[in-house]
Amino acid sequence: MTLLEVRDLTVTFPTPRGPLDAVRSLDLDLEPGGALGIVGESGSGKSMTSLAIMGLLPRAARRTGSVRLTGQDLATLSEAELRRVRGDRVAMVFQDPLSSLNPYYTVGLQIEEAYRAHRPGTTRRVARRVAVEALERVHIRDAARRVHHYPHQFSGGMRQRVMIAMALCTEPELLIADEPTTALDVTVQAQILDLLQEIRRETGTGLVLITHDLAVVSEVTEHLVVMKDGRCVERGTVEQVFTDPRHPYTRALLAAVPRIDDEIGELRAVRATDPTTDPTTDGARA
Template sequence: MHDANQESALLSVRDLSVTYRTDAGPVAALDRLSFDLHAGETLSIVGESGSGKSAASLAVMGLLPRNAVAEGSVRLGGRELLNLSDRELRAVRGRRIAMVFQDALAALNPMMTVGAQLAEAVSVHDPSVSRAALRERAVELLDVVGIPDPRTRAGQYPHELSGGMRQRVMIATGIANEPDVLIADEPTTALDVTVQAQVLDVLARVQDRTRSAILLITHDLGVVAGLADRVLVLYCGRKMEEAPVEPLFYEPAHPYTRGLLAALPRIDRSPRRLTQIAGQPPSPTERPPGCPFRNRCPHADERCAESPRPVPLGAGHTAACVRAQEIASVTP
């Protein structure tokens, strides 16, 4: 069947599964995940720790560890990535698709100035650029991400910068070659709210400048509300719900999504006690058949013993729940 949405997407993921080989047996981190990402769009993948968010981003980038196996399809601009060799992937990473890692201090080289690292990110894909031009490009990139006095900062080492500045350097490294797709994996973790807002503003300005598509991996729904166009909710490696950001916040249709939102303080609603989702996610090695959320779900019934199919609820809005339409009609 011809999928027009898939054809027009910059990044198209279909039935992506990731399995880790462990001493305790195979562990399924991701189970047949599908989504599309278009130019200028921000798609956020959210969920609790262990839901498969980072596995998805690493699989797309071709950075899974050796004990992991990825199956399915990841197409960037129509080109399949999963069957590329390491050499072919290195030519794609950084130029067509790039990643902003969570821990900037660990990701940056402590022995190189930030300017040298930015210059290296450019020269590895275009060795013909002169040293003088590379130095100027590094300064320009630091200026783009809002670092004051970029020429001085380019000569400094990562430990000489604040956490917020290091995260901006990571963003600058990611956009050095103006990739089509930028993956941001928990880019605001461990930053205070003021610096967090600054980093999110940088991402938004970069996107306006380059028209890149952003895949935002996060557990912070406040970040999602401020930056995302669409949201994909993961649980136990499966897609529970996908929707444009406003329908997801105001008309959530999956009990898991509702549980996440109920734990979020909101200024658009009257004050109320925050709640938490009862229980814990099942062990990755002992996931039950049927809906993986049913043992924690207040709406579960006998139908949940079988894996639910996605229920269409509106433009771009689906939820994998047998009671999705009923739940969506009730104000959260």
């Protein structure tokens, strides 16, 4: 059975100039344990897609189409039923862990409360054990001590690990990661990506990774959807899209990625300084 099946998803906002489609007629599929990358520039609709899947759209937004999790259409659920799905069967990791974590509570308490919200009747002692185990799973050393620390006592990479631990404490079927490495330096980014890969292998959790960084999706996902102006303009395996991009926008995105086999950027430097060169056309041909 397909884990996630999105059909004809459209998200519309009212504006003074009339309705605006932030996402238009989008289809997605993800098998259990699979990894799907959604890539595009800011405003392409990729983050709005994740909010639509989670049922977290602003009140002004209107969603049509279907979002099915193991065959169950989430659009038909009441708000109470949807809350039970969120954080339990589907979890999300946002790009800014500092704003997602409450600075007034220890990270351990926040993981405990997230777990107890979906496991009614769980004692605080059991929830504390789950919190420690969750931190250990994401390789935070001395987890039994660090559960008592506050978010500001962790680095940016460690806070992101805490958010991943919180998302995984209920053992969800689907994890949505929205730009999880954007605010991190390159070394820490690699560690977080390795962690997501390890979690997939060990738990079988399906992953939807949303990013503007093609290098990130090439490391973590098997299938890729490229979005522009709310629409999917290209889809396929990562290998297919990277080696034989069909859409000019995809080719332009790939052309913008620095390559180790460039001649020390000489050709790009010439193009950048030559006023007769049309970079848009050149990028589309690359």
